[in-house]
Amino acid sequence: MATQFLLVLSVMLLIQSHGGKGDDTPISRFQQYLRFKTAHPNPNYSAPISFLVEQAESMGLTTRTIEYVRGKPVLLVTWLGSNPKLPFILLNSHLDSVPAEADKWIHPPFSAHRTSDAGLIYARGSQDDKCIGVQYLESIRNLKSRAFLPLRTLHISYVPDEEIGGFDGMAKFAASSDFRELNVGFAMDEGQANPGDDFRVFFADRTPWELVIRAHGIPGHGAKLYDNGAMENLMKSVELISKFRDSQFDFVKAGKAANSEVISVNPVYLKARTPSNTGFVMNMQPSEAEAGYDLRLPPMADPDLMKKRIAQEWAPSIRNMTYTIKEKGKLRDHLGRPIMTATNGSNPWWAVFKQAVEATGGKLAKPEILASTTDARYIRTLGIPLLGFSPMINTPILLHDHNEFLKDTVFLKGIEVYESVISSLSSFEGVSAQMI
Structure with a gap:
């Protein structure tokens, strides 16, 4: 009992x-x-x-x-x-x-x-x-x-x-x-x-960047092959960015780096069309095209090198492209050191x-x-x-x-x-x- x-x-x-x-x-x-x-x-x-x-x-x-x-x-x-x-x-x-x-x-x-x-x-x-x-x-x-x-x-x-x-x-x-x-x-x-x-x-965070790239070109008939069209140039950039993403991801899949130790680049949206009452016109090539990306940079990344890549490869002005970067944080502290704790x-x-x-x-x-x-x-x-x-x-x-x-x-x-x-x-x- x-x-x-x-x-x-x-x-x-x-x-x-x-x-x-x-x-x-x-x-x-x-x-x-x-x-x-x-x-x-x-x-x-x-x-x-x-x-x-x-x-x-x-x-x-x-x-x-x-x-x-x-x-x-x-x-x-x-x-x-x-x-x-x-x-x-x-x-x-x-x-x-x-x-x-x-x-x-x-x-x-x-x-x-x-x-x-x-x-x-x-x-x-x-x-x-x-x-x-x-x-x-x-x-x-x-x-x-x-x-x-x-x-x-x-x-x-x-x-x-x-x-x-x-x-x-x-x-x-x-x-x-x-x-x-x-x-x-x-x-x-x-x-x-x-x-x-x-x-x-955790001894550090990755820093987010919001990247928006825009392509410009002349509009025209959907059947014609234009050089330097907005969609053509945008898709070239999309391909280059995808290859960079794959190269970073390869380090992760090979066990050489953790997901948080590489630069991640993920597409968020694609936007291009000639508007109409039904949504968009299929037989017209648009004069503007746009893509948005979420980037995450580890503290060891070189922000200047990343900006150079974007300006020269991903959104070059010679292909009628522009871009904006919204940096939502810093990669270096007040003394210029990578922001991480030993x-x-x-x-x-x-x-x-x-x-x-x-x-x-x-x-x-x-x-x-x-x-x-x-x-x-x-x-x-x-x-x-x-x-x-x-x-x-x-x-x-x-x-x-x-x-x-x-x-x-x-x-x-x-x-x-x-x-x-x-x-x-x-x-x-x-x-x-x-x-x-």
Whole structure:
């Protein structure tokens, strides 16, 4: 009888630790945060900010809300350290999420439904990246319960608009006097899940370029062979760009480079026609043709060489072509160095971070360049070392996908990992000046 009682008690305690309905637990607080509809094009920022402020202040942390653009707040949460002379730690997370097509989800995307069998929490933003926004606070809650006192001051920033480029969020925050006053010596931002057993960590992002090339020519009958026609010239460029894309992809397929280590070039649209009431005229050759491409450049790429290739090969003026490039970020920092964080002995923060993860029984995968782009680029551009890290292992990569979810035990393990990381980083005495 006593054995049965202990078994029932253990099960009840396990359910409680994962968060049941109505409980005030890490899981229930995560679910509450996920239910705020922060998806574009009309993200609700005020409700999650109020929730985060309430959680932070309940732990004795100080908060400050700043608006560089009306209606787009930046929340700063601070845990004061005992030595204000040491550079501070910054943990960043974004408030917003991409849209979700509700009819394509198993459970409503903002319900934060948790399955009773597997403990899967379905919600837009569960992986990208509301998980770390809550894990930061939950790990501090646990550290404070053990009377841990940080040596370095720790800041947590919650920023808007990351999913649409961060131009009114982290871009403005990082360029502000408010940010300079934080004296950040080391920072962390989001990473990605790993279906395998190792935690992924990212030391750089790729920089996006939007390339639009246009071809011009004289219009004419569809039966005539024109030289230097708009469509003819555009298709020559399309072929050249496709060959370059194939050459880059060959390195990936041969195992010589990761996808994020090469320049990716992907066609987004083609546009050419002579308009009519029925759509377009089939027996007329158009006088203008246009193509749009999404380029992603790793930090090692030479931007000047890429621009030369575009000007001389992909859209040369001698073929009646023009082009525009929209650079959505930089490839070099303020000292002209590639924007990346060292993951070796030259960066003392790296060893502290690595040991902290391993202390929880975890293992780090080979450091990577993120194939896409995050707000980390704005901080790295200032010369501040930053690692992208979201502690999710044995988890499918579902950011921006239908049915995005995170398993409850994975979320709870992430809190444990961040406890070790935060306590180690904030106790580190080895760097007494900002690394620039």
